Amino acid sequence: MTPILTVEGLDKGFVLHGQGGLALQVMQALSLELHAAECLVLAGRSGIGKSTLLKILYGNYLAGEGDIRLHFDDGTLSLAALPAHAWHSLRRDVIGYVSQFLRVVPRVSAREVVMEPLLARGADAHEASVRAETLLARLNLPERLWSLPPGTFSGGEQQRVNIARGFIGEHPLLLLDEPTASLDAANRAVVVELIHEAKARGAAMLGIFHDEDVRERVADRLLPLEAFMAPSLASPTPSSPSRGLAHD
Ligand SMILES: Nc1ncnc2c1ncn2[C@@H]1O[C@H](COP(=O)(O)OP(=O)(O)OP(=O)(O)O)[C@@H](O)[C@H]1O
Numbered sequence: 001m002t003p004i005l006t007v008e009g010l011d012k013g014f015v016l017h018g019q020g021g022l023a024l025q026v027m028q029a030l031s032l033e034l035h036a037a038e039c040l041v042l043a044g045r046s047g048i049g050k051s052t053l054l055k056i057l058y059g060n061y062l063a064g065e066g067d068i069r070l071h072f073d074d075g076t077l078s079l080a081a082l083p084a085h086a087w088h089s090l091r092r093d094v095i096g097y098v099s100q101f102l103r104v105v106p107r108v109s110a111r112e113v114v115m116e117p118l119l120a121r122g123a124d125a126h127e128a129s130v131r132a133e134t135l136l137a138r139l140n141l142p143e144r145l146w147s148l149p150p151g152t153f154s155g156g157e158q159q160r161v162n163i164a165r166g167f168i169g170e171h172p173l174l175l176l177d178e179p180t181a182s183l184d185a186a187n188r189a190v191v192v193e194l195i196h197e198a199k200a201r202g203a204a205m206l207g208i209f210h211d212e213d214v215r216e217r218v219a220d221r222l223l224p225l226e227a228f229m230a231p232s233l234a235s236p237t238p239s240s241p242s243r244g245l246a247h248d
Pocket of ligand 1: 016024026045046047048049050052053
């Protein structure tokens with residue numbers, strides 16, 4: 001079966017301009033395949049590059065050397081050289097992302113934050129609103145909060161808005177950066193259900209889960225990143241070319 005995503009020989013480093021151009025190499029020669037209806041969980045110690053990999057795949061960080069390809073029925077798309085404007089439609093239609101923290105926009109209600117990915121695709125506003133409310137109710141967000149901007153919500157409440165927003169779009173590829181980190185057991189169980197439902201409709205997921213119980217319940221495979229860890233290469237290279245090294 002053709003994978004939905006392949007990564008081959010990916011390197012990633014950062015140039016710390018505030019530190020005299022210190023080069024921090026994070027990963028090297030990382031390769032993976034991700035198939036539809038599969039949840040691959042990134043494993044490895046803190047700081048090894050799990051979130052960095054998700055940010056590269058979502059286009060937040062530039063990739064270094066290597067190849068990242070998405071496979072569609074009618075062809076393959078290489079993400080390495082994708083122009084900035086193409087990321088917009090890719091995020092709208094193909095790649096969903098539940099980040100660690102909700103990006104709060106003043107005056108935009110929780111309901112609207114969740115509806116937005118559907119509206120961006122031209123969905124009917126009423127239908128989008130009903131689906132947003134269904135997800136917020138499943139995630140036990142009190143109804144009195146639905147019409148309020150999430151800026152003043154607790155960490156767990158904001159994260160549940162974030163999760164509802166990430167899952168509502170039913171993207172074929174979903175990146176999950178510790179979606180259960182600030183949730184209680186009941187809401188962790190809802191997230192596990194949402195992941196199983198996404199799998200059942202064929203979504204491919206790449207995720208980070210520190211909670212072992214959640215990890216065991218959702219992971220089809222683990223990818224330990226130790227195998228792709230760069231040797232400690234931190235060295236001052238103020239005048240070195242930036243090829244293969246990206247800053248955010
Ligand atoms: N924008 C950035 N600029 C410079 N260094 C960065 C940047 N983003 C990440 N790093 C560095 O890259 C390394 C990997 O970070 P990352 O957040 O991917 O780790 P992680 O495996 O997700 O860790 P954790 O489990 O603690 O969340 C760290 O050393 C971090 O300091």
